[in-house]
Amino acid sequence: MNTIQNLIREVLLQLGNSTEAQYYLDHYQKARQVKFAVVKVGGNVINAQLQQLVQSLSLLTHLGLTPIVLHGAGPQIDAEIAKQQLPVNKLDGLRVTDDKTIEIIQPVIQKVHQQLLDALAEVDINTKSIFNSVFSCDYLDKEKYGFVGSIKQVNLELINQAIKNKQVPVISCLGMTDNGQVVNINADTAIRQLVWESKPAKVIFVTPTGGLLDQNDQLISAVQLSLQYDDLMQQPWLHSGMKLKIQQIYQLLKPMPRKLSVSITSATQLAKELFTHKGKGTFLSMGEHINHHNTLGTAVKLQLSSLLESTFGKKLKPDFYETLDFKSLLISESGQAAALISTGHNGKAYLSKFAVTPVAQGQGLGKAIWQQMLNAYPQIYWRSRADNQINSWYYKQADCSHKKGSWIVFSCGMNLQDSMSCMDKGAHYEDSWLERKYA
Numbered sequence: 001m002n003t004i005q006n007l008i009r010e011v012l013l014q015l016g017n018s019t020e021a022q023y024y025l026d027h028y029q030k031a032r033q034v035k036f037a038v039v040k041v042g043g044n045v046i047n048a049q050l051q052q053l054v055q056s057l058s059l060l061t062h063l064g065l066t067p068i069v070l071h072g073a074g075p076q077i078d079a080e081i082a083k084q085q086l087p088v089n090k091l092d093g094l095r096v097t098d099d100k101t102i103e104i105i106q107p108v109i110q111k112v113h114q115q116l117l118d119a120l121a122e123v124d125i126n127t128k129s130i131f132n133s134v135f136s137c138d139y140l141d142k143e144k145y146g147f148v149g150s151i152k153q154v155n156l157e158l159i160n161q162a163i164k165n166k167q168v169p170v171i172s173c174l175g176m177t178d179n180g181q182v183v184n185i186n187a188d189t190a191i192r193q194l195v196w197e198s199k200p201a202k203v204i205f206v207t208p209t210g211g212l213l214d215q216n217d218q219l220i221s222a223v224q225l226s227l228q229y230d231d232l233m234q235q236p237w238l239h240s241g242m243k244l245k246i247q248q249i250y251q252l253l254k255p256m257p258r259k260l261s262v263s264i265t266s267a268t269q270l271a272k273e274l275f276t277h278k279g280k281g282t283f284l285s286m287g288e289h290i291n292h293h294n295t296l297g298t299a300v301k302l303q304l305s306s307l308l309e310s311t312f313g314k315k316l317k318p319d320f321y322e323t324l325d326f327k328s329l330l331i332s333e334s335g336q337a338a339a340l341i342s343t344g345h346n347g348k349a350y351l352s353k354f355a356v357t358p359v360a361q362g363q364g365l366g367k368a369i370w371q372q373m374l375n376a377y378p379q380i381y382w383r384s385r386a387d388n389q390i391n392s393w394y395y396k397q398a399d400c401s402h403k404k405g406s407w408i409v410f411s412c413g414m415n416l417q418d419s420m421s422c423m424d425k426g427a428h429y430e431d432s433w434l435e436r437k438y439a
Helices: 004-015 018-029 043-048 050-062 074-083 099-122 157-164 187-198 225-233 240-253 270-275 298-312 358-362 365-376 391-397 416-426
Strands: 037-041 067-071 127-130 135-139 149-154 168-172 174-176 182-184 202-206 222-224 262-265 281-285 290-293 326-332 337-343 349-356 380-385 400-404 407-412
Touching (some): 018 270, 043 050, 043 074, 043 099, 050 067, 050 270, 067 187, 074 099, 099 174, 099 182, 127 157, 149 187, 157 168, 187 240, 222 225, 222 365, 225 240, 240 262, 262 270, 298 326, 298 337, 337 365, 349 358, 380 416, 391 407
Parallel strands (some): 037 202, 202 262, 222 281
Antiparallel strands (some): 262 281, 290 326, 326 337, 337 349, 400 407
């Protein structure tokens, strides 16, 4: 295809929803930063999914979204060390790199580096090889770790020039000391420093698993680290390499602007993760601040009404707020997710409205607001139209549910008597929309 427009059409066809894909394409292309994304690729992906990886990177580059690619070669190095019958010596999570090991590491990484460059060239991606000249290093602790580098400076000139020339920079996890000694760098340390210095619009980890998996090996679609990090670290199913990765992502994002996010995805699903609301991987961010209002001022009402009416595609009744026995409002900083609480039957909290835009769903904002709501109101009930598409999710959040007519009423945290009483009342509340759909 000869034009960006034709490539965009191809992407939209592949993803199945032109509106979603165009939204994200516009978002990425309008990013103020010069750089679109830093993409970290492990050696295991290069071993097993190289063709899928380069096809995904080709799609991005032809859309005008030039990634900075940082690759590792861990499995390849381990295999070569085993082949030479040498011990794999790791300390504090770092590969101890003596004279013999650094001699092995350099040609192995060079081979992997060239393998990636050749594969990218085969799909007509113009690349810039930056093998060991991005990271200026001191020794981390030469006596303890050997030739392991501590990054003191990230040299962005070569990267910036490559992007200016519409080349994809391909970088290895090697650095150099002031006296010209090549040193090994921990891949997660390398990407952290690279992101902090280059300030990309997006960070992508390409892994074989395609995301963070829970105890049932189900993909976790989104994580708001400011709210969920401590709890995640206590989970027995999160361990080893993935636990370390989440810790490192947390450290990477913590000092950065909150709009920066990390996606963990697979080589085959990279486009779906970037260009659809639901994604196809795990979206990690520090998360938005959630504001808790105990009064409804004019500006907040306007913001809430806009969210509710755009999300549900309906107009609220003119007297909606006047007839609402308002208790509190939880609303995200961006105004893309909200939970409106009123005083219900016998003083119990009633979830009058719960609205989350599709974009916010993909970022985990709805779950974050829901958890804060339950922390504030552990006893609560709500209702939903019987044909509402998110009822399956509501069932998982509720202790009890009751279908009455066209409504399903749910409750959480109450004893059975209170629950049945509240649900019976809830089924008879008046609709709040000018025309019915969901309420």
